[in-house]
Amino acid sequence: MGYNIGKLKHRKLAVRWASGVGNFYQDLFTEGIFTMEIIHDSAASLDPLKGKTVAIMGFGAQGRNQALCLRESGVHVIIGVRQGKSFEAAKEDGFEVMSVKEAAEKADLIQILLPDERHGEVYKNEIEAGLKPGNTLCCSHGFAYTFNTIVPPKDVNVIMVAPKSPGTEVYRRFMEGFGVPGLIAVHQNATGDARDIALAYAKGLGLTRAGILECTMQQETYEDLFGEQNVLCGGIVDLMLCGFEVLIEAGYPPEMAYFECIHESKLIVDLIYEGGIQKMNAVISNTAEWGEYSNGPFILPHEQMKALMRESLRRVESGEFAKKWLAEAAAGAPNLNAKRAALAEHPAEITGARIRSMFEKK
Numbered sequence: 001m002g003y004n005i006g007k008l009k010h011r012k013l014a015v016r017w018a019s020g021v022g023n024f025y026q027d028l029f030t031e032g033i034f035t036m037e038i039i040h041d042s043a044a045s046l047d048p049l050k051g052k053t054v055a056i057m058g059f060g061a062q063g064r065n066q067a068l069c070l071r072e073s074g075v076h077v078i079i080g081v082r083q084g085k086s087f088e089a090a091k092e093d094g095f096e097v098m099s100v101k102e103a104a105e106k107a108d109l110i111q112i113l114l115p116d117e118r119h120g121e122v123y124k125n126e127i128e129a130g131l132k133p134g135n136t137l138c139c140s141h142g143f144a145y146t147f148n149t150i151v152p153p154k155d156v157n158v159i160m161v162a163p164k165s166p167g168t169e170v171y172r173r174f175m176e177g178f179g180v181p182g183l184i185a186v187h188q189n190a191t192g193d194a195r196d197i198a199l200a201y202a203k204g205l206g207l208t209r210a211g212i213l214e215c216t217m218q219q220e221t222y223e224d225l226f227g228e229q230n231v232l233c234g235g236i237v238d239l240m241l242c243g244f245e246v247l248i249e250a251g252y253p254p255e256m257a258y259f260e261c262i263h264e265s266k267l268i269v270d271l272i273y274e275g276g277i278q279k280m281n282a283v284i285s286n287t288a289e290w291g292e293y294s295n296g297p298f299i300l301p302h303e304q305m306k307a308l309m310r311e312s313l314r315r316v317e318s319g320e321f322a323k324k325w326l327a328e329a330a331a332g333a334p335n336l337n338a339k340r341a342a343l344a345e346h347p348a349e350i351t352g353a354r355i356r357s358m359f360e361k362k
């Protein structure tokens with residue numbers, strides 16, 4: 001399903017739903033909206049990676065854990081990273097470690113797991129010259145290809161294999177004999193078997209054991225940025241801080257405010273993760289559930305909030321967010337650093353550290 005066709009169908013349905021026309025839930029099934037097939041282990045083979053060298057560029061959260069999984073799966077992995085902490089860590093884990101440039105020259109598949117804002121410059125300076133026709137460029141987030149910080153030659157494959165989880169969870173779940181879910185995308189298919197290579201890489205990480213979905217790089221990039229900015233990071237964090245600030249400004253003890261507005265959110269999210277919002281509502285009291293329905297839309301007016309979220313999505317899809325973020329990073333991230341410093345001094349963070357040390361298992 002092409003990105004734009006899907007987008008149009010979804011929009012039409014959403015408009016009908018909002019205006020009370022038709023049965024949105026039935027339409028989801030009858031109008032071919034649930035078209036995404038979940039791909040499992042049996043549909044993937046590790047064969048396309050047999051006899052190949054996979055270079056993982058970067059040994060951070062994703063780099064280390066993806067490299068460990070692939071090694072366990074019998075794939076030949078080398079690590080390309082600059083000198084420093086990550087370089088030493090990769091050596092300690094027993095990997096063959098070298099510069100990004102050297103690894104790019106040796107590799108058949110190059111998985112770039114550097115910070116997104118660095119992909120363009122490292123690609124230009126250290127990877128591009130080592131690329132050979134038929135090589136595969138891989139990523140775990142489509143930022144660089146969606147916003148063109150990397151413009152690859154036509155004779156290489158470009159794929160994405162994105163675990164939907166932090167790196168440490170990728171390896172932990174793999175070692176438990178299962179895996180985390182993930183997304184794959186084929187952006188450029190120079191050799192004709194780019195999809196098989198993406199499936200093989202996903203299988204090597206254990207993602208096909210849990211199940212993967214196939215999408216376009218644009219879909220993954222836009223949805224990922226939208227989700228983290230509006231709900232998962234921006235969104236949840238701001239909600240927690242607002243709640244905490246209101247309570248302490250009203251004279252409540254910060255320890256109690258922290259428990260109420262920040263600490264307990266994990267328990268709520270865990271329940272939603274396990275069984276949806278209804279399961280969470282079944283566990284909390286009727287009073288809490290009624291407060292959710294009656295007060296939630298009062299503090300977060302849905303139409304107003306959705307209008308703002310639509311503007312946020314526009315900034316993501318138009319490239320406006322990416323342009324500003326890349327400029328911030330290129331200037332040495334002064335605003336990011338200032339925000340980090342301010343957060344370190346926020347009473348919620350200071351209270352949180354105190355709470356965690358008080359309630360540690362002694």
Ligand SMILES: NC(=O)c1ccc[n+]([C@@H]2O[C@H](COP(=O)([O-])OP(=O)(O)OC[C@H]3O[C@@H](n4cnc5c(N)ncnc54)[C@H](OP(=O)(O)O)[C@@H]3O)[C@@H](O)[C@H]2O)c1
Nearest residue numbers: 058059060061062063082084085086113114115140141166
């Ligand atoms: N974190 C997640 O949960 C997650 C989930 C899905 C996808 N992803 C994607 O995975 C990719 C990697 O993210 P990450 O969170 O794993 O990054 P990260 O933890 O920040 O690690 C980045 C790695 O890149 C190295 N590095 C930085 N600049 C470099 C340079 N100029 N030359 C060579 N090496 C350099 C760092 O080495 P040093 O130690 O020397 O700094 C570090 O090993 C991104 O595309 C991200 O969007 C992340």
